[in-house]
Amino acid sequence: MLLIARLNRAVACFALPLMYGIVKSPPLRYLQLLQTNISSHGHLNGNVVTLTIAQNCSALKHFICFTIPDEEAEKHLSSLLQMLPPNTIESFTVIRGVIVGPHVLKALDKHSGSLKLLVLSQLGARALGALNELQKCNALESLCLDASRAGPDFDFVRSDTAVYGQCVEWLQNCAQMTHLSLSFFPGGTQLLKDSLTGPKLRLKSLALVSVEANAPWYSELHHQAKLEYLNVEVPQLEFQELGPATGRCQGLAAGISRCPELKELGTEEYLSVADISMISEGALKLEKISFSGSLVHDAHIMPLANLPRLKEVYVTGDSAFTASGILKFFKKMEETPDHDHLGFEFGAVFQQGTSIGQRDYKRLRKAATQAFDGNVDIQFIDSDGEDYYFQDN
Numbered sequence: 001m002l003l004i005a006r007l008n009r010a011v012a013c014f015a016l017p018l019m020y021g022i023v024k025s026p027p028l029r030y031l032q033l034l035q036t037n038i039s040s041h042g043h044l045n046g047n048v049v050t051l052t053i054a055q056n057c058s059a060l061k062h063f064i065c066f067t068i069p070d071e072e073a074e075k076h077l078s079s080l081l082q083m084l085p086p087n088t089i090e091s092f093t094v095i096r097g098v099i100v101g102p103h104v105l106k107a108l109d110k111h112s113g114s115l116k117l118l119v120l121s122q123l124g125a126r127a128l129g130a131l132n133e134l135q136k137c138n139a140l141e142s143l144c145l146d147a148s149r150a151g152p153d154f155d156f157v158r159s160d161t162a163v164y165g166q167c168v169e170w171l172q173n174c175a176q177m178t179h180l181s182l183s184f185f186p187g188g189t190q191l192l193k194d195s196l197t198g199p200k201l202r203l204k205s206l207a208l209v210s211v212e213a214n215a216p217w218y219s220e221l222h223h224q225a226k227l228e229y230l231n232v233e234v235p236q237l238e239f240q241e242l243g244p245a246t247g248r249c250q251g252l253a254a255g256i257s258r259c260p261e262l263k264e265l266g267t268e269e270y271l272s273v274a275d276i277s278m279i280s281e282g283a284l285k286l287e288k289i290s291f292s293g294s295l296v297h298d299a300h301i302m303p304l305a306n307l308p309r310l311k312e313v314y315v316t317g318d319s320a321f322t323a324s325g326i327l328k329f330f331k332k333m334e335e336t337p338d339h340d341h342l343g344f345e346f347g348a349v350f351q352q353g354t355s356i357g358q359r360d361y362k363r364l365r366k367a368a369t370q371a372f373d374g375n376v377d378i379q380f381i382d383s384d385g386e387d388y389y390f391q392d393n
Contacts, residue, residue, distance in 0.1 A: 061114075063091065064093045065093065065094045065097055066097065067097045068094065068097030068098055071101055074097075074099065074100060074101060078103035078107035081108060081111065082110055084111075086110050086113075087113040087114040089108070089115055090114050090117065092115065094121050096121055097122065098122040099121075099149075100149075101126045112137040112138070112139070115140060117142045118142070119143075120145055120146065121146040122147075122149040123146065123147040123150060124149045124150060125151055125154040128150050128154065129160060129163060131163065131167050132163045132166035132167055135169070135170040137174075138170070138173050138175065140174050141178055142177070142178065143174070143180050144180075144183070144207075145185060146183040146184060146185075148184035155187060156186045156188075157187035164191075167191065171198065171201060172195055172197070173201075174198075174200065174201055175202070177201060177203065178205060179203065179204065180205070180207070181205075181208075182207070183209040183210060187214075188211035189208070189212065189213060189217040192220070193216065196217065197220050201223075202225075202226050203224045203226070203227055204229065205227070205228065205230075206230050206231070207229075207230075207231040208231070208233065209231070210233055211234070213248055216251055218251050218256070219251060219254075221255035221259055222258035222259070224259065227262055228262060229262075229263065230259070230264070230266070232266070232267040232268070233267075233268050248269070249269045250274070253274075256279050256283055257281060259282070259283055260282065260285065262283040262286055263286060263287045264286075264287060264288040265279070265283070265286060266288075267291050267292070268291075268292045268316065270317065271292070271293060271300070272293075273303070276303050276304065277303040280303040280306050280307055281303075283307075284307060284308065286309070287309045287311045288311060288312040290312075290313075292317035293315070293317040293318070294318055296318065296321070297320045297322075298324075298328070299325075300315075301313060301321075301326075301329050302332065304329075305329055308336070308339040308340065309340055310344065311342075311343055311345070312345045312347075313345075313347070314345075314346075314347040314348075318350045320355050321378075322355050322356065323360035327363070327364065330372075342374075343372060343373060343374055345375045345377065346374070346375075346376045346377070347376070347377045347378065348378045348379065349379045353382045361390045362390075364376045
């Protein structure tokens with residue numbers, strides 16, 4: 001058994017001392033389990049351990065679990081949650097542990113009135129099928145769901161329409177929620193499309209990571225008028241097959257343009273010049289933008305110069321910028337004196353080496369420093385596909 005706790009920000013092994021009366025623990029509020037091997041097959045009975053913790057940790061509010069090795073450990077973990085007084089846990093985080101079944105989800109229902117932060121990693125198909133067990137957790141402020149263990153063939157939307165409908169209703173009624181993240185979540189875009197329309201849901205941060213782009217969720221972004229942060233990472237396969245020609249990127253750009261409070265945007269989508277122009281005209285508070293593309297060039301960044309608070313542009317796709325084009329972009333940014341670009345940074349990771357030489361690169365860095373006390377950081381690609389940097393002398 002390995003059971004480690006953080007006690008008043010100090011790491012201490014406390015389960016055995018508590019069980020045998022060696023020490024008295026002050027009220028424990030933060031608990032970290034490095035490994036939940038509280039198994040009855042080991043030297044200690046798991047039920048005794050969970051009971052001991054529950055009896056001595058009634059003030060426990062914040063729970064972090066790093067690994068859950070098997071379903072038996074998951075059951076002991078759920079027993080611990082159920083033994084604690086109702087509505088005491090405020091944050092529950094599983095870092096790497098696989099959640100196979102419904103046990104932990106059912107146990108969290110006992111803390112539905114207090115739970116504000118919930119992070120669940122590697123949810124399995126059975127766990128997803130019981131996600132509606134969380135439907136009373138309407139006090140949540142931040143929710144992160146990783147379903148990377150559900151399997152490619154699991155269809156969350158259609159596997160049980162009643163469960164799916166309850167999950168949509170649950171998210172729609174989370175009036176306190178400001179952050180939502182879905183990773184490797186089957187049917188995640190459909191879940192977003194149906195949930196974002198909820199009159200009570202008002203997100204400030206939304207992340208969609210490696211979720212299949214099979215539903216136009218972005219068409220409902222305008223319901224989230226308070227959104228400040230948006231991160232969209234589509235799977236590589238979808239990225240290559242669908243591309244910008246399907247209208248997905250145009251739809252995403254249109255949705256983003258209707259988010260007037262957006263400050264930070266990160267996406268791997270292939271945004272066109274027209275897409276970026278649309279975003280720049282609607283999301284006027286945008287400060288940071290990261291996007292991809294095929295041979296992104298000078299015309300892509302020029303619309304961004306109209307953003308009054310722009311502080312960072314980062315291009316993750318193949319680019320063919322010219323020194324003159326970037327300098328023109330800088331000059332346009334400087335033309336409006338009431339704009340604030342202090343500390344502006346420009347970056348590109350796959351820049352064609354033939355477009356900008358070492359002398360040009362130095363000019364760009366100097367211009368960014370003089371104009372904004374900023375920086376330019378470009379990684380170049382040669383004709384053989386090898387990357388290189390220019391070193392400052």
